[in-house]
Amino acid sequence: MPxxxxxxxxxxxxxxxxxxxxxxxxSYTLGFLNAHLYFMRRRGVLGLSVRSVYLLTTLxxxxxxxxxxxxxxxxxxxxxxxxxAMVPAVWMGGMATHxxxxxxxxxVIAFCxxxxxxxxxxxxxxxxxxxxxxxFGRLGNFIDGQIVGATTxxxxxxxxxxxxxxxxxxxLYDGLKNLCIIPILMWARSRGVPPAGxxxxxxxxYAGLRIPIDLLRExxxxxxxxxxxxxxxxxxxxxxxxxxLRNQRRSILTPEESAAAFxxxxxxxxxxxxRVALAAVLLFPLVIPSDGVRDVPVRYxxxxxxxxHSAIYPPISLPGNPTSP
Numbered sequence: 001m002p003x004x005x006x007x008x009x010x011x012x013x014x015x016x017x018x019x020x021x022x023x024x025x026x027s028y029t030l031g032f033l034n035a036h037l038y039f040m041r042r043r044g045v046l047g048l049s050v051r052s053v054y055l056l057t058t059l060x061x062x063x064x065x066x067x068x069x070x071x072x073x074x075x076x077x078x079x080x081x082x083x084x085a086m087v088p089a090v091w092m093g094g095m096a097t098h099x100x101x102x103x104x105x106x107x108v109i110a111f112c113x114x115x116x117x118x119x120x121x122x123x124x125x126x127x128x129x130x131x132x133x134x135x136f137g138r139l140g141n142f143i144d145g146q147i148v149g150a151t152t153x154x155x156x157x158x159x160x161x162x163x164x165x166x167x168x169x170x171x172l173y174d175g176l177k178n179l180c181i182i183p184i185l186m187w188a189r190s191r192g193v194p195p196a197g198x199x200x201x202x203x204x205x206y207a208g209l210r211i212p213i214d215l216l217r218e219x220x221x222x223x224x225x226x227x228x229x230x231x232x233x234x235x236x237x238x239x240x241x242x243x244x245l246r247n248q249r250r251s252i253l254t255p256e257e258s259a260a261a262f263x264x265x266x267x268x269x270x271x272x273x274x275r276v277a278l279a280a281v282l283l284f285p286l287v288i289p290s291d292g293v294r295d296v297p298v299r300y301x302x303x304x305x306x307x308x309h310s311a312i313y314p315p316i317s318l319p320g321n322p323t324s325p
Contacts, residue, residue, distance in 0.1 A: 006159040007145050011289060012304045019091075019312065020304075021286040027140025028095075028285035031133030032061045036278070038129050045255075046125065047262035052115055054270040054278050059107040059114075060126070061281040064133065067103015071096035075228060076293060083316070086293065091312060093290035097134065098232045101206070104130055118261055120195035127202035131181040134206070138175025144290050145303075147171045149216045161303060163218075170217045174210060181205045192257075194250035196243070203240035207233045 013021045036057040039046075043053050072094040073080050073087055080087055108126050112119045141147050145161045149168025157166035184205065185198050193201070211233045219227045226234075253261070270278075289296055296313040309315050 005156075007161055008303065009143050009145065010304050011143060011145070011300055012307070013286075018310070019287060020289070020307070022289045023143040024140035024290055025285040025288040027136040027138075027143075028064070028133070028288065029282050031129075031136035032057065032064075032282055032285070034132050034136070035060060035129035038132070039125070042125065045259045045262070047259075047264040049265040049268040051268040051270045051274065052265060054274040055114070056108075056111045058274070058277050058281055059111045060104055060129070061107070061278075063103040063105070063107025063110070064100045065090075065095075065103065065281075065285065067099040067101070067106060068095035068097070069099070070103065071099025072293070079293070086316070091287045091289070092293055092296060092316070093288065094293040095137075095288060095291055097137070097291075098229070098236070100134065100137065101130060104133070118195070120199075121258055121261055123196060124189075124193070124198035124258075127198040128182055128185050130202060131178050131185065131206070135175050135178035135182075138171045138178060141171040141291055142169060142175070146290060146292060148218055149173075150218050167218070168216045170213055173213045173216070177209050177213060178206065181209075189255060192252045192254040194247050194252055195258075196250075197247055197252075200240055200244040200247050203236055204244060207236035207240060211237065 009023070011023055013023055013026060015021065036053070039048070039053045039056055040050070042048075043050070048056070069087075069090055075096060076094070086092065104126060105123065108122055109119065111117065112122050147170065148160045148163045149170035151165040152168050153166065154168070156169065158169045159166050181202065185201060188201055189198055211230065214227065214230045214233060217227070217229075219229070289300065293316075294300075295316050297307045297309050298315075301307045307313075
């Protein structure tokens with residue numbers, strides 16, 4: 001029998017001064033906050049001051065947001081070329097998963113350049129928070145209700161708001177996969193890995209395990225006769241395996257040896273502007289409603305009565321139904 005659960009979750013948490021706050025955006029806020037707490041717990045090992053942790057979290061979060069948005073603009077460039085004013089309009093939706101990874105990497109690179117930290121060891125520290133952020137993000141996708149799997153009669157199938165029949169909740173599969181990567185990475189770290197060893201393991205596990213999950217996902221083939229996201233999965237998996245093989249040539253570092261490679265910083269509290277910047281980067285994602293660019297009132301009006309077009313949510317014409325890869 002098909003699953004009994006019908007998806008009718010209100011995507012809006014509440015409103016502040018006419019600005020709606022979204023469950024989808026909250027998933028990013030929670031991911032960033034947990035990443036910050038993770039770095040705070042690890043700062044003794046990494047030799048970081050509290051001030052540096054604030055900078056790292058802020059740059060990582062900004063990188064994730066800019067990378068996710070940038071890849072959506074690339075995928076939907078025909079639309080954004082005609083509507084350039086919509087590029088910064090994240091409150092109309094639009095974040096791409098693979099862009100989150102690339103953007104987060106860029107944020108850590110910026111931190112390493114500013115603080116003169118060892119890059120390969122720092123990207124290892126990014127692996128576990130990245131899996132956590134992506135796990136929370138998939139919960140937001142599920143509440144959004146736009147990424148659906150193929151029709152199925154499994155007992156846990158879900159009737160999504162805008163899809164016929166009961167479907168595989170593929171975003172929950174992917175979110176669980178992302179969270180399950182975390183203990184694997186923690187186990188590998190406890191045994192010792194070469195520099196960048198955790199990062200390449202994350203790439204292979206994230207992209208490689210997503211390939212079979214995406215086989216259950218329903219989205220159009222647009223690039224190399226494959227869905228864009230699946231093409232990216234294959235490219236990342238191949239690149240990750242090649243990097244993993246190359247990485248085996250480096251000497252394995254024990255956790256103690258990795259910690260010794262970091263120069264200890266003197267204690268330093270965050271400055272006032274750093275506190276404000278981190279608060280802003282944690283709160284800003286709350287205005288993001290969805291993974292893809294939407295006419296928000298048209299898309300969500302049935303699930304949130306009273307949601308109407310306004311200066312913030314103007315009517316827009318979209319060529320189809322773009323979704324995050």
